[in-house]
Amino acid sequence: MQDDPVIRVVAKVLIPTIMLFALYVQFHGDYGPGGGFQAGVIFAAALVLHAVVFGLHRARQVWPMRYNLMGVSAGVLLYGGTGVWSMLAGANYLDYFALKADPKAAQHLGILLVEFGVGLTVASVMVALFFAFAGRLTHIRLVAKTAAHETAEAGKAAADNGAPARDGDAG
Amino acid sequence: MSDIAAQWNYYVVIVLMMLGFYAVIARGNMVKKMVGLNIFQTSVFMLYISVGKIDGGTAPILTGDAASVYSNPLPHVLILTAIVVGVATTAVGYALIIRIHEAYGTIEDDEVAALVDADQEARERADAGPAS
Amino acid sequence: MSLWFSIVLVAIGVSLLLALARAALGPTAFDRVLAVNSIGTLAVLAICVYGFFDGRPEFLDIALLYALINFIGTISVLKYFRAGTLGDHVPSEKHRDAP
Amino acid sequence: MGMFAVNAFLIFLLVIIAVVALNVHRLFALVMLSGAFSLTAAAQFVVLDAVDVAFTEAAVGAGISTVLALATLSLVPREEKPHAIAPLPALIAVATGALLMVSIGDLPQFGAADAPVHIHVAPDYISGSEKLIGVPNVVTSVLASYRGYDTLGETVVIFTAAIAVLLILAGWTRAPHLRDGETENTHIAQNAQDREDGQKDAG
Known part of the structure; x- marks a missing residue:
């Protein structure tokens, strides 16, 4: 895929479009079909397309796993935090009417925050799932290489001490 | 006959459920079990959404017209979240399948069971070794 | 008006059945990929036509999403054919052959 | 129609x-x-x-x-692996389906507007979404406002699933200790064999 110019160009045009569409679905969810769950999945689909066309390691550079994990928890925190905010404002947990004086504006604000939290979590989770599945082969090889290296080092150290390298040989 | 036509959705949903259920309990291949589980899941979704449908109703997005009838939004909410949770649990299932394959070299559950038994016997033989 | 929409829906239904037959029988994997892709395209059409038939055409959003997802799915399948994996090539070992 | x-x-x-x-x-x-x-x-x-x-x-x-x-x-x-139809699971599935089909007769008719599910809370949600919340999409207002606790729970479930998959697939792993063509099982069996051989030598 990396060497096919047609697919590269099409993907370059399409990825930002899909991300924009995800944001449209996220913030237009009050008026039409859509919302945080759908927007998160669509946003993740754009990154899946990036990873498939340009390679997983490039996608990992664009969307680092560290920040992705932060996104996974930040969404849940934003959702829970909205509830805590309404408690601080003197109402029940997740009762948006306390957030603002005008009830409809308060509900809008609450729904916006909560949906954004859901969207953030779902997008990060889906990206994390895809990276974990698609990167499994590389992950195993990488760990195997490290383990082999460590075993070799340990074996060398053991040979220097004149001790047997394997437990089985001790019997 | 008219009864079947009027309840068509419910009957077909149950046929779908039977297919998925059979795949989950009878097929040995774990990927096939997961797909069977997904079919089962979709049949449940379909049942909920069918229950929420009202004849002559329209999607529960307000049109501003006081005369319009809306289908019941509650099943839609329940199923919407269930779909996303469903894919998350499916991903956990696939992850376990990958690890099972790495550990046993097969994803057929009878073969995995045979390997587990063989390994158990090997362990017992090894543990019994010092006593003999 | 409604009659024409009905005729179009029937035509889409027949095409769906034909595409499904190809997906089920398809001797090669590429037949199946193409068949599933056209099932997706027909679903886009069906949703558009049904939206006008039902009098609420604002649900074209869903058709748009279908088209995008269909594209991503097809590209992923083709990547899987060419590379054998959705991740990176791992040059240190022999590649798995495509199915 | x-x-x-x-x-x-x-x-x-x-x-x-x-x-x-x-x-x-x-x-x-x-x-x-x-x-x-x-x-x-x-x-x-x-x-x-x-x-x-x-x-x-x-x-x-x-x-x-x-x-x-x-x-x-x-x-x-x-x-x-090719499978013949398994009789017992097929029987169980068909029996379950038959039981459910018998009970379908008690369900309200498909599409009936006066079914119990449509007259309990749904009308409140639809009118409340317009007057109280001001969000035209009733599904969004029920999802995020009326049933906010529910959605919070679902979000936490997704969060948990992601943690589980990352622990299973991207974390610490035993597979690397295996050589080509080996499985975890052959590895364990080999260890058992090694132990046995060791004891024989010692004896």
């Missing part, structure tokens, strides 16, 4: 796809057919007025699910 015909056709198509999918032995074909199944199910949801559900099913079922299944297939064998 038009809606009923389209609905009946699509749900019948779902059954055909499910039967075909459960009869193929190549897992790749299985994954493709389950993608087609999701697409058809999403079209069915549009016909049943559940546009938000259709949106989700299209993005999740046809997009992410298919991609995850393909990623799994690249790591596991791609052929299923």
Whole structure:
């Protein structure tokens, strides 16, 4: 895929479009079909397309796993935090009417925050799932290489001490 | 006959459920079990959404017209979240399948069971070794 | 008006059945990929036509999403054919052959 | 009538796809057919007025699910061991289905406006969404406002699933200690054999 110019160009045009569409679905969810769950999945689909066309390691550079994990928890925190905010404002947990004086504006604000939290979590989770599945082969090889290296080092150290390298040989 | 036509959705949903259920309990291949589980899941979704449908109703997005009838939004909410949770649990299932394959070299559950038994016997033989 | 929409829906239904037959029988994997892709395209059409038939055409959003997802799915399948994996090539070992 | 015909056709198509999918032995074909199944199910949801559900099913079922299944297939064998129809599970499935079908007669008619489910809280949600909350999409207002606790729980479930998958697949792993062509099991058996041999030598 990396060497096919047609697919590269099409993907370059399409990825930002899909991300924009995800944001449209996220913030237009009050008026039409859509919302945080759908927007998160669509946003993740754009990154899946990036990873498939340009390679997983490039996608990992664009969307680092560290920040992705932060996104996974930040969404849940934003959702829970909205509830805590309404408690601080003197109402029940997740009762948006306390957030603002005008009830409809308060509900809008609450729904916006909560949906954004859901969207953030779902997008990060889906990206994390895809990276974990698609990167499994590389992950195993990488760990195997490290383990082999460590075993070799340990074996060398053991040979220097004149001790047997394997437990089985001790019997 | 008219009864079947009027309840068509419910009957077909149950046929779908039977297919998925059979795949989950009878097929040995774990990927096939997961797909069977997904079919089962979709049949449940379909049942909920069918229950929420009202004849002559329209999607529960307000049109501003006081005369319009809306289908019941509650099943839609329940199923919407269930779909996303469903894919998350499916991903956990696939992850376990990958690890099972790495550990046993097969994803057929009878073969995995045979390997587990063989390994158990090997362990017992090894543990019994010092006593003999 | 409604009659024409009905005729179009029937035509889409027949095409769906034909595409499904190809997906089920398809001797090669590429037949199946193409068949599933056209099932997706027909679903886009069906949703558009049904939206006008039902009098609420604002649900074209869903058709748009279908088209995008269909594209991503097809590209992923083709990547899987060419590379054998959705991740990176791992040059240190022999590649798995495509199915 | 038009809606009923389209609905009946699509749900019948779902059954055909499910039967075909459960009869193929190549897992790749299985994954493709389950993608087609999701697409058809999403079209069915549009016909049943559940546009938000259709949106989700299209993005999740046809997009992410298919991609995850393909990623799994690249790591596991791609052929299923052929199976004859197992009589006992088939009997259990058919018996369960028969029991459910007998009880369908007690359900309210499909599409009836006076079914109990439609006269309890749904009218409150629809009128409240307009007057109290001011959000035209009733599904969004129920999801985020009326049933906010519910959605918080679902979000936490997704969070937990991500943690689980990352721990299973991207964390510490035992597989690297194995050599080519070995499985965890041969490794354990080999260890047992080694121990046995060691004891023989010692004895």
